[in-house]
Amino acid sequence: MISGTNRNNKYYNITIQNVYNGIYLLSGSSTLTDAGNEIGTIDDGATVIGAGSPGSIGNGSQATWGIRTFAQGNLKIFNCEIKNVTCTGINSVDGIFVDNNSFSPVSTDTTRIYNNKVYNLLNSNTSPTSHRVYGIRVNNPANISSVSMIYNNFIYGLNNASANTSSRQLIGIYAQESGNGLNSVHNILFNSVRLSPSGISCQNSCFELGTTSGAVLQIYNNIFSNFTSAQTGNARHYCMVTPSGSYPGNAGSTSDHNDLYIANAVNGFTGLTGTTNRATLANWKNAFTPNQDVSSFSQDPGIISSTDLHIAAGINTQLESGSLNISGLEFDIDSDTRPGPSGSTNGGGTFPDVGADEFDGIPVDNIPPSISYSLLQNSSSISARVFQMSL
Numbered sequence: 183m184i185s186g187t188n189r190n191n192k193y194y195n196i197t198i199q200n201v202y203n204g205i206y207l208l209s210g211s212s213t214l215t216d217a218g219n220e221i222g223t224i225d226d227g228a229t230v231i232g233a234g235s236p237g238s239i240g241n242g243s244q245a246t247w248g249i250r251t252f253a254q255g256n257l258k259i260f261n262c263e264i265k266n267v268t269c270t271g272i273n274s275v276d277g278i279f280v281d282n283n284s285f286s287p288v289s290t291d292t293t294r295i296y297n298n299k300v301y302n303l304l305n306s307n308t309s310p311t312s313h314r315v316y317g318i319r320v321n322n323p324a325n326i327s328s329v330s331m332i333y334n335n336f337i338y339g340l341n342n343a344s345a346n347t348s349s350r351q352l353i354g355i356y357a358q359e360s361g362n363g364l365n366s367v368h369n370i371l372f373n374s375v376r377l378s379p380s381g382i383s384c385q386n387s388c389f390e391l392g393t394t395s396g397a398v399l400q401i402y403n404n405i406f407s408n409f410t411s412a413q414t415g416n417a418r419h420y421c422m423v424t425p426s427g428s429y430p431g432n433a434g435s436t437s438d439h440n441d442l443y444i445a446n447a448v449n450g451f452t453g454l455t456g457t458t459n460r461a462t463l464a465n466w467k468n469a470f471t472p473n474q475d476v477s478s479f480s481q482d483p484g485i486i487s488s489t490d491l492h493i494a495a496g497i498n499t500q501l502e503s504g505s506l507n508i509s510g511l512e513f514d515i516d517s518d519t520r521p522g523p524s525g526s527t528n529g530g531g532t533f534p535d536v537g538a539d540e541f542d543g544i545p546v547d548n549i550p551p552s553i554s555y556s557l558l559q560n561s562s563s564i565s566a567r568v569f570q571m572s573l
């Protein structure tokens with residue numbers, strides 16, 4: 183790290199209510215990043231940004247956020263509850279916004295955003311001028327060692343009254359909206375995003391990517407579920423949006439083992455690649471070469487309620503053991519052990535569960551095996567022949 187930076191400041195167990203903005207960690211320079219700062223919860227405490235009623239944070243016409251940072255190296259944001267953030271003007275609302283100069287060559291090392299609950303974010307302005315609501319938004323600088331780790335987060339209860347129908351106005355997780363971030367990495371892992379806006383007339387998506395020629399993305403083990411009701415015209419809703427049909431990110435990017443669920447197919451699409459809507463999961467998989475989300479599935483995640491994204495124990499679900507093991511991520515949003523949780527009795531626990539909550543479900547394998555074989559050819563031989571098949 184560059185000497186002379188602000189470093190290792192820890193903001194733990196903080197309560198913030200009735201203000202225009204939550205927390206803003208601002209380095210004055212994109213070339214002299216702060217280092218090792220953390221916002222989170224330790225011991226038996228809690229960091230809660232926003233009181234129990236709408237508009238506790240913001241509620242004015244200016245841009246507002248729960249947590250925002252600029253040019254922070256080795257940043258951690260963890261175990262925070264962010265709620266009831268509102269904007270009434272044509273400006274943005276962010277739960278967590280980790281920003282950088284996306285053209286800067288300075289490394290921010292590893293950014294960790296994990297175990298956060300972000301919910302009840304609203305922009306109440308009805309203007310067609312773009313004014314977006316984001317659960318988590320991250321822009322990396324253009325350095326190969328700038329790596330974001332976004333995992334184990336619950337995001338739900340987002341709403342926007344915008345009349346804009348040309349771009350998404352409600353986004354669960356937005357990676358690299360500012361473009362560039364060349365060769366940096368976004369790891370989007372084990373998140374649970376549930377969009378169920380009411381009376382919405384704008385476009386929305388659980389996940390969106392800003393560029394396919396900048397950062398490399400690894401998108402695994404997430405629930406991206408969209409319960410928006412039927413829409414009309416250019417108002418549409420998605421699980422995932424990427425600006426082109428190349429990889430979901432720069433070369434080397436991959437997406438798999440996700441639950442991509444659309445509850446209402448009327449103007450609801452699994453994905454958008456460029457300007458092409460991909461209605462079904464199969465359409466989305468085949469949009470890419472090589473195909474992406476090959477082991478992903480589409481299933482109502484069956485959460486406990488619209489305000490609790492945990493999964494009930496004992497249900498039959500592809501979420502159970504549906505994830506890939508990710509080294510270093512051996513715990514869920516509740517600190518339950520992955521795969522597991524320990525003490526599981528329903529036949530799962532062989533692999534981690536999809537989404538932020540590890541739970542004790544009954545595994546369901548609905549993905550058919552891939553079978554290949556070579557037909558036997560004509561032969562004059564009378565000896566026994568072997569038919570070979572691979573699974």
Ligand SMILES: [Ca+2]
Pocket residue numbers: 514515516518523539540541
């Ligand atoms: Ca759990």
Ligand SMILES: [Ca+2]
Pocket residue numbers: 502503521522523526530531534535540541542543
């Ligand atoms: Ca499990």
